[in-house]
Amino acid sequence: MAQKPNKSAPKAAPADTLDVDLLWQMQRVGAANLSPDGAQAVCSVSTPSMADNKSRSALWLLSTLGGEPRQLTRCGDKDSQPQFSPRGDLVAFLAKREDGGVKDETTQLYLIAPDGGEARRAGVVATGVEAFKWFPDGRRVALLSWVWPHLKGTEAQAKAHTEHKARKETGVATSEANYRYWDHFMPVGRVVHLHVLDVHTGELTNLFEGSPLQLSRTEPDNTCFDISPDGKRIAFSHDVNPDQPIDGRNRISVIDVKTRRTSLLAKADDWHLTAPVWRGDGKRLAWLAAEVGRKHTLPNHLAVGDATGSTWSVVSSEWDHEVQAPLQWEEDGEAVLFAAEQQGRRHLWRFDLPDLRAEVVVEGGWLHAFHKVAGTLVTLADSASHPPQLRAHEPDGTAARIEHFNEELLARLNLGDTEEVWFTGALGDEVQMWLHYPPGFDRSRKYPxxxxxxxxxxxxxxxxxxxxxxxxxxAAQGYVVASVNYHGSSSFGHAFLDSITHRWGELELEDVEAATDWLLKKRWVDKRRIFATGGSYGGYMVAWMNGHVPAGRYAAYICHAGCYDWQAMFADDAWSWHAKELGAWYWEDPARIAAQSPHTYAGNFNTPTLVIHGALDYRVPDAQGLAYYNTLKARGIDSRLLWFPDENHWVLKPRNSAQWYGEFFAWLRRHDVATSKGKAGK
Incomplete structure (x- = not known):
């Protein structure tokens, strides 16, 4: 059960430092959805349990006017994606529960009154619910579900699902080009269809039934579609290519809910169009548009078109930022709200259409989500100094926290300071680095x-x-932590991001090395105690550094889920991007691919390395980490492996996270001349 928020913080000075146990005692606040009058917000709050080795999520109601938060649901395990109904009389959410003596086998849509009571299942969707949105009438929702496209009717889908669950075979047989994603295999023979569910009768209608239409198979969510203000049409983003490539090019279409007739709204051969959203009068739509046919790294821009599909245009092409979903129209219909990154921060922006001008509405930190209704704006944002928090912003510019989860715990902690610095890196460009100092940092002392x-x-x-x-x-372990936004990083313009294309490792290493040089000039840095760690592409970088940086510059490396061999990496779920990023397919130009691959330089490896990987990682398959670890062992280099059979690209379970941090810090201590006893490796 979620703890009751405590508004009164202790008056004593912060004394404790943050460790993994305290990190996992913190509640994790999700995005908020506002009531029609803007007076209330509902969000999901996750409460981890190290003892149970899992987290439970419940819904909370928060007042934007200063009232006390109230826990709305208690009986579920993973209550998520809450949304107020258009009349504000119900909150819909997704969960797997027991209702009427029946336990859910798949995620279902539930309804609860905001003043409390028991949640009820809105209807049975045998194939489960991925995401949903309310119709304006407050009686229906549009939802996404994985279905067998050749079957008709809910009974046939339910029967197929029952048979699939009962099968004894475990093999996956497919002819699809993209058959697994992140940490799961895509349901064989099934596609994502758009449905309408009457929440009063439970009647379910598949709008795509009998057609070749389908939505994204990789991350189907409620940014894939939007319902018109009159409830008669739904705009959706989709790829007509039956192979559904992960790097495909979507178009925007509109389906008439009553007749199920579909019409094309917008497409262009070189453009990928996503995240459509209707303006309040139903006459125009906005969406994201990226000209990936010209270059795969080009960013999403804001596009606007009329509801007939006769005209549309990209309106933010002169603004060197990437526009990120979701989009939301301002009530006056003259501007669109969205999040975008800028120099290592993520802000909420308003893009005014008459003068094509972007301005910051709410500054990050890092903005994770927002929602605006009836003039009230609520944001979810964090920073280096605090986990995600919800704030309500009024039209006069004032803002206030509307929840106080974690406040008592955070008040006890001395987190240390964070500083943004810049130095000259590769190509003579200015490069950003974030420094996180240990609590009680003293510039007269030496630090690793x-x-x-x-x-x-x-x-x-x-x-x-x-x-x-x-x-x-x-940082609480006593390190000055350095995070470099090397060439290739987002939020510094397209030229900076695209500069590493077809030459991975080169500029990034120059930047990290320049950062180390910058740090070594500081009197408070102990040059014997420099460590480099990274995950995913950051893991690639430390493996790359092991083959390119002279012995002794770094005391040890940690490689989490790192890319090691670009030819063997072709087993990943994003293989179709390899040639675009590396410059060729591995069979076309083996030397070019090998030149960008850490395994090519194994003969130069010399620095002790901890390798971490998860078996369910399909983005960077675990054979990458195992091959790197085995190579280190074969070369007689001090190394250690931490392998999780039940984790993906990320380590998500509480106990596994504690083990991850424990191994991480133990490895650093082992190779730290100030803390190790005897020779490293003994």
Whole structure:
């Protein structure tokens, strides 16, 4: 059960430092959805349990006017994606529960009144619910579900699902080009269809039944579609290519809910169009548009078109930022709200259409979600100094926290300071680095340095909390933690992001090495105690460094889920991007691929390395980590392996996370001249 929020913080000065146990005592607040009058917000709050080795999620009601938060659901295990109905009389959410003596086998849609009571199942969707949105009438929802496309009717789908669950075979047989994603195999022979569910009668209608239409198989969510203000039409983003490539090019279409007739709204051969959203009058739509046919790294821009499909245009092409879903129209219909990154932060922006101008509405930190209704805006954002928090923003610019989860715990902690610095890196460009100092940092003392090299590569660490790689937990161990936004990182413009294409490793290494040089000039840095760690592409980077950096510069490396051999990496779920990023298919130009692959330089490996990987990682298959570890062993280099049979690209279970941090810190201590006893490796 979620703890009751405590508004009164202790008056004593912070004394404790953050560790993994305290990190897993914190509640994790999700995105909020506002009531029609903007007076209330509902969100999911996850409460981890190290003892149970899992987390439970419940819904909470929060007042934007200053009232006390109230827990709305208690009986579920993973209550998520809450949304107020258009009349505000119900909250719909997704869960797997027991209702009427029947336990859910798949995720279902539930309804509960905001003033409390028992939640009820809205209807039975045998194939489960992925995402949903309310119709304006408050009686129906549109939802996504994986179905067998050749079957007609809910009974046939239910029968097929029962038979599939009962089968004894475990093999996966497929002819699809994309058959697994992230940590799961895509349901064989099934596709994602758009449905309408009457929440009063439970009647379910498959709008795509009997047609070749389908939605994204990789991450189907409620940004894939949007319902018109009159409830008669649904705009959706889809790829007509039956192979559904992971790097396909979507178009925007509209389906008439009553007749099921579909019409094309927008398409262009070189453009990938996603995340459509209707304006309040139903006359125009906005969506995201990326000209990936010209270059795969080009960002999403804001596009606007009329509801007839006669005209549309990209309106933010002169603004060198990537627009990120979801989009939301302002009530006046003259601007669109969205999140976008800028120099290691993520803000909420308003893009005014008459003058094509973007302005920051709410500054990050790192903005994770927002929703605006009736003039009230609610945001979910974190920073390096606090986990995600919800705030209500009024039209006059004032803002206030509307929840106080974790406040008592955070008040006890001395998290240390965070600083943004810039230095000259590759190509003579200015490069950003975030430094997280240990609590009680004293510039007259010597400190070890811990690089945390980010993945992606086209992402950006910044003023952000991060539950899995928490820089404050690292700093609390006594390290100055350095996070470099190397060339290739997002949030610094397209040229900076695209600069590493077809030459991975080169500029990124120059930047990390320049950062280390910058740090070594500081009197408070102990040059004998420099460490480099990274995950995913950051793991690639430390493996790359092991083959390119002279022995002794770094005391040890940690490689989490790192890319090691680009030819063998062709087993991943994103193989269709390889040639675009590396410059060729491995069979076309083996030398070019090998030149960008850490395994090519195994003869130069010399630095002790901890290798971490999960068996369910399909983005970077675990054979990458095992091959790297085996190579280190064959070369007689001090190394250690941490392998999880039940984790994916991320380590998500509480006990496994504790083990991850424990091994992480033990490896650093083992190779730290100030803490190790005897020779490293003994």
């Amino acid at each position: 340095v811990l690089h945390t090299i980010h993945g992606g590569p086209h992402t950006a660490p910044g003023d952000v909390w991060h539950w899995r790689w928490n820089n404050k937990v690292f």
